[in-house]
Amino acid sequence: MLNFASDYLEGAHPNILEALIKSNFVSCPGYGDDVYCKSAKEKIKKAIGRDDVDVWFLVGGTQTNRIVINSALAIYEGVISADTGHINTHECGAIEHSGHKVISLSQSEGKLAANTVRDYLETFYADQNHEASVFPGMVYISHPTELGTLYTKAELTELSKVCHEYNLPLFLDGARLGYGLVSPASDLTLREISELVDVFYIGGTKVGALCGEAVVFTKGNTPKHFYSTIKQNGALLAKGRLLGVQFDTLFTNDLYFEISKNAIRQAQRLISIFEQKGYPFFLKTDTNQQFVILENEKMKTLSGEVVFSYWEKYDENHTVVRFCTSWATTDAQMDALEQIL
Amino acid sequence: MLNFASDYLEGAHPNILEALIKSNFVSCPGYGDDVYCKSAKEKIKKAIGRDDVDVWFLVGGTQTNRIVINSALAIYEGVISADTGHINTHECGAIEHSGHKVISLSQSEGKLAANTVRDYLETFYADQNHEASVFPGMVYISHPTELGTLYTKAELTELSKVCHEYNLPLFLDGARLGYGLVSPASDLTLREISELVDVFYIGGTKVGALCGEAVVFTKGNTPKHFYSTIKQNGALLAKGRLLGVQFDTLFTNDLYFEISKNAIRQAQRLISIFEQKGYPFFLKTDTNQQFVILENEKMKTLSGEVVFSYWEKYDENHTVVRFCTSWATTDAQMDALEQIL
Amino acid sequence: MLNFASDYLEGAHPNILEALIKSNFVSCPGYGDDVYCKSAKEKIKKAIGRDDVDVWFLVGGTQTNRIVINSALAIYEGVISADTGHINTHECGAIEHSGHKVISLSQSEGKLAANTVRDYLETFYADQNHEASVFPGMVYISHPTELGTLYTKAELTELSKVCHEYNLPLFLDGARLGYGLVSPASDLTLREISELVDVFYIGGTKVGALCGEAVVFTKGNTPKHFYSTIKQNGALLAKGRLLGVQFDTLFTNDLYFEISKNAIRQAQRLISIFEQKGYPFFLKTDTNQQFVILENEKMKTLSGEVVFSYWEKYDENHTVVRFCTSWATTDAQMDALEQIL
């Protein structure tokens, strides 16, 4: 069965498995204090082009969002997010479970506009009674967004500006960052991102790793005793090497970027296949997620041969579905999809 | 200075102070296990007309919302509320601080429609991926709402029906319940409310008490060890008698209802004063809160003589402000307002 | 029935009720922003003899402990307490419910020794693996303790010293502070306490008020947005005046201290009555709580005429019980007790 349901359908890039085998019997201290983590951190800093950032490895995206946000906020603060933000929709209330409101604002194609944030903040502080409300304490965005769209450099710069005017750290969820960075439509480098945001992460799980997200604090702003906070949240791997080895491999010879390009290339082909077949798009993006409108009947028959994701109801007779490509998508799979359609 | 800023500007109804004096040196066990609490509970049951409800006394509204909701929800659940709901706007994130998302839905004049809730629930359960979202675990409404509006019996019945179809307890925040019950526009009795909702409270703080809210569980559904949960939240008064004496007084000779009527009578007069003077209304209600649109210049001069609440910006030159009457509002105050205007 | 079960058996000192009546119809802003709170704060500062402290009013002891501790601790920190500390035993886990471990250390007659704290801290930081443990973030003591005992000035100074060496704020729970301050055995003034600890509270509930605790931050260390934190915890009274009026009264003409003296005088008489009758003591204290050992038979018969508190099992045939005096204990009650015994 052909599968375009997500970008985490396969295991890991073969180089990673090889590196796991090669390093397997090297005896290492636990909890991230191993040579592989150290090497991976250095390589990531080099990829960013800055030596003054602080890199940490966590296991998954929801975990990372929860811990980073929980560490940044005071008890009376919440986090601003697009209403489509992953933390607001698909994390089972992880942020609220850790005590903080997600202050959801309207967005356009998954992107939070600087003006939306500014308007919110101005209105908030203009309200004489604002001390009875949740204080905004951070701004969270995803890049690429949950809808596969990308912030432009101008947009991210504006957002960064308003955040810093109000002393709010800007947190960028980069679960799919690789796909954003190598998209031909992107005008943002890793270094620029590191300069515009206060903390972000480089997603491994969706870009070739078995698991793992590399969190980067960019302003000397690592939360105090972050190690203990990670442990407290049950997120500290005893064998931290598992993350170190993976990111060390991904950031050797630009592997992370190279495999990201495959997803983009296949996504572009996917668009043209659907276009040729005359399918309407709900949203065509510059990254690895594409949103197609299917007649419900067609959706039913198609789902006998291809796996894709239900996104939302379009109207009585149509449904929006999502097709994902990834680092692992092959030409053969695209050929097969073309034939089926 | 004339003050219409809120309905908690004065102390308590004199009968309450008298009762406090009279009972002052009676030696009582602590934590609500006193004769006054017992008597008050009996009187409240009588006012409801049911003997099978369970009454508890808490100190304030935010506290009550937080504890009732926290006791009702499983860790993976959130509470549905109108986006204007007090828990969603003016409680500093108390619900989220206790671990739960406020799932805010759109409303009309502060009221959550049964259809809005039903649509949300249908969409939620239709989403194959709903286990990655916060489960709805309760529905919260205010009556009167934060905008002074009232649910009709038909509306509350519909809402109750959809909640119970989905096994969701319906929680009614009655911080201003007295003002709702005695409003000529209301077609709901206390007993009917008790039958349509699963838990509600009878507000004391805003209706003649120094403090205190009487929580009523209506379906044999008092949370297990609710006493300990109250204590854990720092909400258990050592001298529980303070609440018992007050509610015992409020529910003696229908005092609660009688003093509520004063607020409604004065609110009606307030409306006609503003109407006569030609002020436009943002919202005219059947209870004790009225929302007037003032020119910003006028607002400035008026605020030199009368205190009222800023509500929201109307347009560049106008502001919505709120005037409240209460159990304590006097004819003399209304006369003075008339003169000033 | 004679009642020595606790120090919160009666309502409030009559002066307080009088003041409530007198102030009742003065129209005040809510949430503590009223003239009575302001006046009370000034009088408390004067009683302390310092103008550079910050005073806040909360409703009860558990609430105060929970909010002060929660505001002071980072997420990875816990609070050190004597194992007999109220927060460790009789607050339904309020501290843990708000996310923090109570690190309980051994004590002597309810008192935490400076050396015990120092040993703990030295061992903690000597452990190479301490980052996997809860960091100590505050030290909590009660004065008088839960066992009615008092820290000497030397003891409190030592404790303060070790706390500050380790940068730990010292928090003093003064739910019964009045009884400690006026005890002839005490060598500590209110001012000295304010200088030795970082935050403490002056208990109202157990010393003549209907409810209320006055929290004092002594080092310019009021937690940021403390108002919102109080609100978030459901602890902000809409009619904050209720607390303001009470503390204003208690700190007018030294009322707080005068009524405290009554409890001590009656406690001394209580000791001599029990001694004369030949009852053995579990603990005789310098404050208002006395712990007597009763034969179980005797306990049974006595409990038909006097109410007291079960404390703990002494042996198969004996039980430790607690007798409390208070601001409200009368000579007539003591006479009656004498006769009964």
Added chain:
Amino acid sequence: MLNFASDYLEGAHPNILEALIKSNFVSCPGYGDDVYCKSAKEKIKKAIGRDDVDVWFLVGGTQTNRIVINSALAIYEGVISADTGHINTHECGAIEHSGHKVISLSQSEGKLAANTVRDYLETFYADQNHEASVFPGMVYISHPTELGTLYTKAELTELSKVCHEYNLPLFLDGARLGYGLVSPASDLTLREISELVDVFYIGGTKVGALCGEAVVFTKGNTPKHFYSTIKQNGALLAKGRLLGVQFDTLFTNDLYFEISKNAIRQAQRLISIFEQKGYPFFLKTDTNQQFVILENEKMKTLSGEVVFSYWEKYDENHTVVRFCTSWATTDAQMDALEQIL
């Protein structure tokens, strides 16, 4: 450098890495809904000898403890643990961070005696004031304990009995379960454990996996919506296959038990080496952790050639240190240790 610091020094058993490679490009649904997880669950049920248990995979031990305990407890409940219990000492307060007190009781060599629990529960419920305390809601034990000791069948049966008399679920932390099951000193089978406890886990991280713990609910008592709770805690792997493949391998051809035996065999040799060299033991155990008393001078020189764990100060001149063997310990390493000593 020779390393006996822990049992998580190497990567994974080679069979696991092989299985990861073999399965790598099989396209699977995420979040544990893959064929490897399903197969692994079946094999674990078979190893237990019961079809009526429910198996879930989590990533690490602290995470598992936190989620299982948080799912089992009501908000007013805490979890009983030996004071040496991992949740009480080395998890950064993860349990308290999720809202619950760890009720620590005294132990002997890391084991919690049934009588200790019974005494605690009897005293708790005998206290008339127990509603002001944290209710015990679960009992947590480790097997092997943090000190490498083992419960006998008789001991676990007694403990199980007292728990069930009081309706308390018994939770067994089996982070090192393999080493306990194959110890010649053990008289407990996996099936018996499953019958005596309500939930337990089979540790993977310390027994040959890169990461992973298999949680087993034994009484049809899986918490409702456990999937969502896992997600909420940031513990749900997108690529759940990583855990499935590993446990599927560990439970193929008894690999889990076979590799556990190696640790025990090497631990026995380790004991005899130290004994032959005349080193005193702090605790000699039947599992893979051994506690030796070293003169501080000796400790210093030894630590230049061998890595071991600091445990605690013994006296001014001696220190207790821990040596661990594991599934990966080789004869060559033992020979080297012998030579060094």
